[in-house]
Each structure stands twice: as structure tokens, then as C-alpha cells.
Amino acid sequence: MDKKKILLIGTGGTIASEMGENGLAPELTSEQLLKYIPDLSEICRISCLQLFSLDSTNIQPKHWARIAGAIRERYREYDGFVVAHGTDTMAYTAAGLSYLVQGSPKPIVLTGAQKPIGFETTDSKQNLRDAVTVAVSDMAGVMLVFNGKIIQGTRARKTRSKSFEAFSSINYPLLGMVQDGRIIRYIRPEARAVPQFYDTVNPRVALMKLIPGADCGTAAYLLKRNDALIIESFGVGGLPTYKAGDYYDTVKAGLEAGKIVVMTTQVENEGSDLAVYHVGSSIKRDLPILEAYDMTTEAVCAKLMWILGQTTDRKWVEELFYTPVACDILAGK
Numbered sequence: 001m002d003k004k005k006i007l008l009i010g011t012g013g014t015i016a017s018e019m020g021e022n023g024l025a026p027e028l029t030s031e032q033l034l035k036y037i038p039d040l041s042e043i044c045r046i047s048c049l050q051l052f053s054l055d056s057t058n059i060q061p062k063h064w065a066r067i068a069g070a071i072r073e074r075y076r077e078y079d080g081f082v083v084a085h086g087t088d089t090m091a092y093t094a095a096g097l098s099y100l101v102q103g104s105p106k107p108i109v110l111t112g113a114q115k116p117i118g119f120e121t122t123d124s125k126q127n128l129r130d131a132v133t134v135a136v137s138d139m140a141g142v143m144l145v146f147n148g149k150i151i152q153g154t155r156a157r158k159t160r161s162k163s164f165e166a167f168s169s170i171n172y173p174l175l176g177m178v179q180d181g182r183i184i185r186y187i188r189p190e191a192r193a194v195p196q197f198y199d200t201v202n203p204r205v206a207l208m209k210l211i212p213g214a215d216c217g218t219a220a221y222l223l224k225r226n227d228a229l230i231i232e233s234f235g236v237g238g239l240p241t242y243k244a245g246d247y248y249d250t251v252k253a254g255l256e257a258g259k260i261v262v263m264t265t266q267v268e269n270e271g272s273d274l275a276v277y278h279v280g281s282s283i284k285r286d287l288p289i290l291e292a293y294d295m296t297t298e299a300v301c302a303k304l305m306w307i308l309g310q311t312t313d314r315k316w317v318e319e320l321f322y323t324p325v326a327c328d329i330l331a332g333k
């Protein structure tokens with residue numbers, strides 16, 4: 001049987017970094033990455049595409065659209081795609097691609113590393129090998145593969161800044177593991193016969209994390225400058241009421257000006273449930289806000305950017321927000 005055809009897309013990140021005078025910077029192309037693991041040619045035929053060479057701190061929603069566009073243009077030619085990416089914003093890109101390329105029957109795998117590929121101790125080679133192993137498999141859709149874990153693209157979060165065990169799957173089980181070159185599958189992601197591609201994102205989405213005593217002027221400012229505001233509140237969710245009407249009125253004014261407001265939680269696991277406490281139930285009952293439930297903040301950001309790239313109609317925005325895409329939301333309204 002013919003070996004599968006894989007496209008390795010380079011975007012930068014630590015995996016491709018070299019040490020310079022001012023620290024690590026992405027220098028290596030995807031072709032140069034491949035030279036470190038020549039044995040990959042035993043399991044597939046790999047072609048390379050270098051889209052950009054960025055520390056992922058500099059990756060923006062427009063770059064997600066470029067990656068999605070590159071995959072779209074070459075979708076027929078390849079059996080699977082591997083995107084080598086910086087770890088810092090990889091969870092956002094994984095979520096972004098999950099919305100821009102929906103229902104892909106072919107695997108689209110993001111990976112990267114905590115240590116550059118040229119270092120003596122590095123996770124780069126193993127992560128790339130594992131990513132290619134998933135890319136030649138019959139796993140479907142956008143996934144993040146790191147330290148042996150296979151994570152649904154909408155569920156990934158960077159939870160460790162230094163160790164190899166850098167990513168977790170939030171509020172959703174792992175799709176599987178890669179061990180010694182073999183996939184142990186826990187879940188088979190759903191796919192369509194053909195993927196649906198999108199190419200527009202609206203980056204005018206802001207995120208505000210509440211802290212005790214936070215001034216609601218920040219929320220007003222962010223609402224003025226953006227089309228949507230995500231408020232990461234406490235616990236299962238709510239807005240401060242210590243100054244009567246303060247947050248409530250700010251959010252109400254934003255909504256009346258046509259902005260979208262999503263309430264979520266800064267607690268990593270188990271999600272929001274605004275109905276539980278008075279501080280949440282009154283805004284949920286009285287205002288047309290949206291609630292993230294079990295979605296990750298990364299997925300909420302990316303989903304809003306995708307939705308607002310398609311429509312500004314509030315009803316349609318709400319409909320799309322609560323419609324599950326790539327298992328991003330389990331709990332419902």
C-alpha cells in the first residue's frame with residue numbers, strides 16, 4: 001500500500017527556535033525540522049510548507065485564517081496535516097482551526113515543544129513523531145498532540161509553562177494517547193464526508209478577568225472598543241453588586257449598543273452555572289448575555305471571532321454560540 005501523504009506546516013515556535021543573543025527565536029523551517037527525524041519517511045511521504053516563523057506570542061487570528069486557507073488549498077492532495085506551532089498560544093490556534101475547518105475527515109494535528117529541536121534534551125522529536133503518527137491514522141478533525149496526549153482542538157489548554165507535560169484537556173476526556181508509535185484511542189472524533197471551511201474571523205473580542213474590587217470602567221472601555229466581551233468571573237459565575245447597578249448597568253449598556261457579552265469562569269474545571277447564585281441568576285434572567293458553561297476560554301474567544309466573522313445578528317450569534325462544534329460545549333442552555 002502507498003504511504004500516506006502528509007503536509008508539515010511550519011509556523012515557528014520553540015520547536016523551531018535557535019539560541020541567539022536575546023534568547024530563543026524561531027529560525028528553522030519545517031524542512032530543517034524534518035532533517036532531525038529522517039526516519040519519519042518510513043511511515044509517510046512528507047512535504048513541507050513554511051507559512052511564517054513566529055513566536056506564537058505574535059500569532060493573531062489572521063494567522064489562523066492563513067493556516068486554514070493553506071490547508072483548504074491543499075486538502076485534496078494530502079491525507080493529513082501537521083502544524084508545528086509555538087506552545088504559548090497553540091490552544092487558541094487549535095480552537096481557531098476547529099471553527100475555521102469544521103468536520104474534517106482528515107487529521108489536522110498541532111504540535112510543538114518546550115525545548116528546541118536542536119537541544120540535547122528536547123521533546124521536539126517525540127512530539128513531531130507522535131503528531132505524524134496521528135496524522136497518518138484515521139483520527140479526524142483538529143487535534144493537539146503533545147507529550148503523548150491527543151487532545152480535541154477545542155479542549156486544549158497550556159497548563160504548565162516549562163515541563164514537557166504542558167497541555168491538558170479541559171472538561172473533556174483525552175481522545176487518546178500515542179505510546180511507542182501506537183495510538184491508544186479513547187474517543188473517535190466525529191467527522192463529515194467533506195469539511196466546511198471558513199475564511200473570515202473578527203478579532204474584535206476582548207477578555208476581562210475579574211479580581212476582587214475590579215473597576216467596571218475597564219468593562220465599559222473594553223465594550224466600547226470591541227464587538228464582544230468575555231467576562232471571566234468567579235466560581236460558577238456572577239457579577240459584583242457591591243456598587244449598586246455598577247456592573248449590571250455597564251453590561252446592559254453594552255448589550256443595548258449591540259455588543260455581545262459572554263459570562264464564563266476563571267476556574268479551570270467544570271464550567272459556569274450562572275443560575276445558582278443571586279449574583280449570576282439576575283443577569284442571566286434579565287439580560288441577553290451568553291454563558292460559556294463548560295467551554296474553555298480559548299474556545300470561547302475563537303468561537304466568537306469565528307461567529308462574528310459570519311454574522312452580527314444577535315439571534316444568529318446566540319444560535320451558533322450554543323451549537324456544539326467539535327465537542328466544544330456539552331452543557332446546554
Ligand code: ASP
Binds near residue numbers: 014054057088114115
Ligand atoms: N514562546 C514560544 C512560543 O509560543 C514557546 C513555545 O513554543 O514553547 O512560540
